[in-house]
Amino acid sequence: MDSLGNYRVYRFGLCLLPPSWKPIAWSRVISFTAIAMCWWILLPFIVGGKGSRLLRLCFLFVHLDIAACEHLLLRTACTDPGIVLRSSSPPADAEKFRLKNGRYPRSKPATVNGVSTHTWFCGTCLIWIPQRGFHCKTCDVCVQHFDHHCEFTGSCIGERNYGLFFGAALTASLAGLLSTVWIVLFVVELTSISSEQKSVLLKLTEGLGSRATLKLVVLAFVMVLGMVFFFSFAGLLLHHLQLLRENITHHEMLRGTWEQSSGPPKSAYPKRSLVEVLKTLVTDRRPESELWSHIQTPGGGSGQV
Ligand SMILES: [Zn+2]
Ligand SMILES: [Zn+2]
Numbered sequence: 001m002d003s004l005g006n007y008r009v010y011r012f013g014l015c016l017l018p019p020s021w022k023p024i025a026w027s028r029v030i031s032f033t034a035i036a037m038c039w040w041i042l043l044p045f046i047v048g049g050k051g052s053r054l055l056r057l058c059f060l061f062v063h064l065d066i067a068a069c070e071h072l073l074l075r076t077a078c079t080d081p082g083i084v085l086r087s088s089s090p091p092a093d094a095e096k097f098r099l100k101n102g103r104y105p106r107s108k109p110a111t112v113n114g115v116s117t118h119t120w121f122c123g124t125c126l127i128w129i130p131q132r133g134f135h136c137k138t139c140d141v142c143v144q145h146f147d148h149h150c151e152f153t154g155s156c157i158g159e160r161n162y163g164l165f166f167g168a169a170l171t172a173s174l175a176g177l178l179s180t181v182w183i184v185l186f187v188v189e190l191t192s193i194s195s196e197q198k199s200v201l202l203k204l205t206e207g208l209g210s211r212a213t214l215k216l217v218v219l220a221f222v223m224v225l226g227m228v229f230f231f232s233f234a235g236l237l238l239h240h241l242q243l244l245r246e247n248i249t250h251h252e253m254l255r256g257t258w259e260q261s262s263g264p265p266k267s268a269y270p271k272r273s274l275v276e277v278l279k280t281l282v283t284d285r286r287p288e289s290e291l292w293s294h295i296q297t298p299g300g301g302s303g304q305v
Contacts, residue, residue, distance in 0.1 A: 004083060004291065005140030007155075018077050019139050020154035027152065034225055035066065037218045038179070041208070042186055050193070055185045062178045069171035073153065075164050080289040082144035082159035084133060086125040094121060094128070115268040134251055144287075148250040160286045166240060169233045176229025183223050244277040
């Protein structure tokens, strides 16, 4: 095992353990508890053959979607986001640009797509940061095409795991919607079994059997959780679709680097249509990991990478 900044690097298949794993671990505990509670209430109804085909189909889709979401979420957290390898000594031209007080320069002039801009120097990694890259203070590494540091996965979102992050947000939003639909369908079917003239709540309480009050509270909690998931992640997806169309990262939007001189000018990266954005998301291949190539090199990647 090696370390890189605050990441821990496991060589089998290049798995990274992000600096902060607690949020993702706790959110898994909440999600799996909610799923187990739903099984406790809904599974006897479905296995007992009382549920309609639609309810069983919804059950299948919810679980397929949750499995896809879990897979994408873990891969987002444990995939190299596009870490730029550190250097043991500053590049030769950094010496050339060295300031009179002995400090390394903050930037040097550069051209991107024919537009004049700057390339920034990272005093921690001792490298010129690639265009649109950034040094994440939490992870203590420079990341290519840095989008943001995700508090949820505890890792950086950059060039190599942005597609996985987008897929995880999409499936999480769908999971919230499908689980709410699933519970609504269950309630409708459970209350329509009895044709007696009773209130819906009474029918529901009778249909749920023992511990009906606790089961009702759990169903209400999962529905609220589902809706929170749906609206939060749907909002996040819309925000990122807009950023992709503008051809701007979340980090650039926050820092307003387009307008100021501290980042690449907007004209260097033209806007894209929604079709182009979707095509990019589906067909874009992740670039080779610098870290993985370094580790595979004989003698490379021992101790601090
Ligand atoms: Zn750096
Ligand atoms: Zn980070």
